[in-house]
Amino acid sequence: MIIVMKRDATGEMVQHAAEKVEKLGLKAHVIQGTERTVIAAIGDKREEMRESFETVAGVSKVVPILAPYKVASREVKPEPTLVKAGSLEVGNGKCGVIAGPCSVESEDQIVQTARSVKAAGATALRGGAFKPRTSPYSFQGLKEEGLKMLATAREETGLAIVTEVVASEDVALVAKYADVLQIGARNMQNYRLLEEVGRVDRAVLLKRGPSATIDELLLAAEYILNEGNSRVMLCERGIRTFESHTRFTLPLATVTYLHQKTHLPVVIDPSHGTGHASLVPDMCVASVAIKADGIIVEVHPEPDEAMSDGYQSLDLPSFTETMTRCRAVANAVGIQCGADV
């Protein structure tokens, strides 16, 4: 890290800060600029001690040099990771397509949807059984009953199941039925939960929190990787900004940036990322155009009647048409998007 001294820092202050660097086992390299003195601290592995310099007398600011994440870093593992979970393949030129309703509402609904999205080219089925809802008065999901319906849908179609787990104590239960455990945006920094999904043999879809930085997202992934689970998919689902014509703002450059920084695959969620069904198809197509490793799309046979998120769900004809557009673009850019139909 680089420690920038204040303009009026005395020689003693510089010496004190340099000694603190050495006491931490690093090498201090003092550089006299024309207006400021800076100290380069060499040898630090992760720069966690950075914060402890910010209050040292005479210090103006401290600048980190290294990224704070390790295992997720492309510098550590340059080749992209392909995550497999049943019928779903995500990464390294495979753009997985996860589709289905926000909530599992009935066996009929989920099985019918599974068949339809499969016919359109989806490679996994999404559906919420445990629903974290902003209001305690909203529908909270069918819980284990819903998980069983998802398992039935898998039996009927062969599609891998992606479903959310909201608490560490539920991980074993959800893992019994699901192929992919989804960590929702609200839980991106629920570290107990991250550690728990890090210990089971299920792939994990980790959603970015709406105000999380990329470093925070990658550090959340490290909590999972660190426990031994290497099948981690990152998911961009939109960030909170001043924009109000969309529910969140979907920054697609995240795909490109993450591909430079990490070997983990990146999935886009245009349903939450825009919050309006009419904006979802274009964002699917754009994701495929830049070789996102997957898309996760809310699809409901009757969005008007959905128990949650109907306003951002595609109906089946729209999803089918979107997939046709996506395949055309995938072809043009040389990747595989979903299953051939």
Place this chain on the structure above:
Amino acid sequence: MIIVMKRDATGEMVQHAAEKVEKLGLKAHVIQGTERTVIAAIGDKREEMRESFETVAGVSKVVPILAPYKVASREVKPEPTLVKAGSLEVGNGKCGVIAGPCSVESEDQIVQTARSVKAAGATALRGGAFKPRTSPYSFQGLKEEGLKMLATAREETGLAIVTEVVASEDVALVAKYADVLQIGARNMQNYRLLEEVGRVDRAVLLKRGPSATIDELLLAAEYILNEGNSRVMLCERGIRTFESHTRFTLPLATVTYLHQKTHLPVVIDPSHGTGHASLVPDMCVASVAIKADGIIVEVHPEPDEAMSDGYQSLDLPSFTETMTRCRAVANAVGIQCGADV
């Protein structure tokens, strides 16, 4: 709610939407404007069904009229709530002062700090035993050992203990030692945890998530209130914005706005809200000037040596001086800030 139809919505679409309103047990009131037709849906209690109208044919947008929270609303309970927890009083003209280190590091450290902050006028001691950290490689707290040290500090000083709980399975343990359970910003929407603290006989300090709206904060409070725990304090700790000269942006108008909307008391956290020790004293003083119901301040005997958050911690002389300034302003505006010294 108000359902705004599209400009080109047909009479049939309007009728269909109106029928859907009636089917939900509400009364539909159709108004023909010069350019648009709108439907007022009357009788809805909580407007949760709002979302289900956004995809109905011909609907342009749906506008909620009622606030989504109930129990927390000032309309339901006009008089302000005073939360008491041991030595701490927060609300209704009492500005509680919660001070202490980010992390409990040793018995010496916490007891010494407790004595000093009490001498300066604090009415409760904060200190983290379970620390949620962005990086898995950072210090995660002393856990139960830390809780015991906090209990010792309470014995020595009489100060109420405020400490964070990060998982529902830890609630009983933390409640054994603490007077106030803190829900951190990362966990504001960890609903399982909210429900669990709603069921124990401990006051709760609920921090606003860095990108949570005020409605989301109040709905999170409803999760707790709904379980029967009425001792809920809201805490503004800064929001995530484009500003980078502070770690978060601290919107003090939250105090005034929440005082209009809810009877729950509002505490300001200027340490996280600014992220720089040099900005903390002014934000304490400003909070008192607008009659915030409490402040929670990171104080460490040696910020340079702190195991976490040293850069935003006041040392003891600065805290003492800040309290002197706060008392002068509290006097001027007619409230009580902390304990007399």
Place this chain on the structure above:
Amino acid sequence: MIIVMKRDATGEMVQHAAEKVEKLGLKAHVIQGTERTVIAAIGDKREEMRESFETVAGVSKVVPILAPYKVASREVKPEPTLVKAGSLEVGNGKCGVIAGPCSVESEDQIVQTARSVKAAGATALRGGAFKPRTSPYSFQGLKEEGLKMLATAREETGLAIVTEVVASEDVALVAKYADVLQIGARNMQNYRLLEEVGRVDRAVLLKRGPSATIDELLLAAEYILNEGNSRVMLCERGIRTFESHTRFTLPLATVTYLHQKTHLPVVIDPSHGTGHASLVPDMCVASVAIKADGIIVEVHPEPDEAMSDGYQSLDLPSFTETMTRCRAVANAVGIQCGADV
């Protein structure tokens, strides 16, 4: 508009507000809900008087029903507008490609770049002669000398010239040399300038301000349209958010949303939208995939030596490769991107 009364508003307050509505020439329609009374004000054309109701006794909030813009609205003119300016065509299935350096630095530089970007498929040349710079100590452009170099480049290549105008008093001068007048993001609400470019016979590229809402952008366009100039192109160049790994956050859903709301064409600026050359090619491709009406890309023969914005400029081989990718995707989605090569 809909005027929502407070829960405790008296009958008199309701009557007073309704009378105020009538006094403004609108029809007041009072609706008694179970918890609130609302007043629908019918007949208002543009809802500008909305604000004047917010302080009326008993009023809780006022909800607009109509969009504030008129001439730009798709409701007024459903078919998309195609803007032509010399060699540049933008809109209605034509994705114009505007490329060139941030600043015009010399005749050699601009002519060489013009030739190269034309060879790669660009249909217009960009280049700044008047440069608004954050710091007064930065290079401010070659002014008229730069405009002349641009004109020379047009003579040599036939490419239309797109260049920024920063003050109303410069409009006539810049219009003498340029085919398209660019209004920069900093000047999106410089209304005097907007009015002035509304009065000349030149196409206008209007950039969205980094914190402007879509309504504000369309209202800025109305200032130009209103003066009689209908050749307006809107440009998304990224918004300011908490993200720091990109200079701005580029919300591509703007294209889709604007296509629903306005007939004006939408151009994407991925250079400013990301601030990093390595993210630009993917954002170009994604823009084409969703049928943006144009892209504007910073290209410099030697980005290392550029006098401004080198870090976000493509070099010539990268631009050529990007265009190849864009054409493949344009083909797949059925639009024309730039010129055939």
Place this chain on the structure above:
Amino acid sequence: MIIVMKRDATGEMVQHAAEKVEKLGLKAHVIQGTERTVIAAIGDKREEMRESFETVAGVSKVVPILAPYKVASREVKPEPTLVKAGSLEVGNGKCGVIAGPCSVESEDQIVQTARSVKAAGATALRGGAFKPRTSPYSFQGLKEEGLKMLATAREETGLAIVTEVVASEDVALVAKYADVLQIGARNMQNYRLLEEVGRVDRAVLLKRGPSATIDELLLAAEYILNEGNSRVMLCERGIRTFESHTRFTLPLATVTYLHQKTHLPVVIDPSHGTGHASLVPDMCVASVAIKADGIIVEVHPEPDEAMSDGYQSLDLPSFTETMTRCRAVANAVGIQCGADV
């Protein structure tokens, strides 16, 4: 500045970058870390060349060490600047109070308001004659006629006049009538206008743009200072964030932070900063508590009838009461707020 090389940068790349540093007249200091090589570039005055390193082969990022502003810096002039303009004093322990309507509407209105705000303790009168409005269909101000009415109000009351100028060609005209030229938030980066007000003998109130960083604000101030006008007041008027319960988010820590970085005085605008009259008084009081150098408050005799901004304007009794509260707090913190009454 510090140039951080990529992990895999070759020795040649390091040498090339170092040579580029030397070519620019700086001294390059190469430091081999355990994982990265960094180059400290010594001798740079303003670091403008920083950007030109970001695309050099092998460079990962470039970190500035010095602030980009000079004349505004507290390092250059440590003692705070007191700006005087007629009856208005702002800075160095004097909290000026600028009050009045958003728009000048009539001579009666402005003179009556001037008398009332003066009686309540205001030390200057605000009022818009040239109004930049988001919509071309909104009231745009009375222009010179309005300026004359302001001058009349000054004759009647002795209050200094603060009014906005929106275009460089209007500066001379506005300066003829006004004591303080206000640069609105939309024009913070209208550099031609900044330069023009830098050349006249009038104090300037420079408002922060809603998405401007502090560095950008100070660089905008430099444009004015640089032309020789040293009477510059900075004004925080709220930033654009995701919050929607206030029109903008008002970050009061700006006062404290700016007091550390610059000698220029800092004025708070709680009317625009919150956008709701009911939040304004508290924000005034909080500003005084942290020794802001001034407040600028919208006051209208009949907010319901105001031609603009009525929803955020205080009526006269509320303003008078707010001033009473402000004086009490000013007393407690040892500054002078407005005039004694």
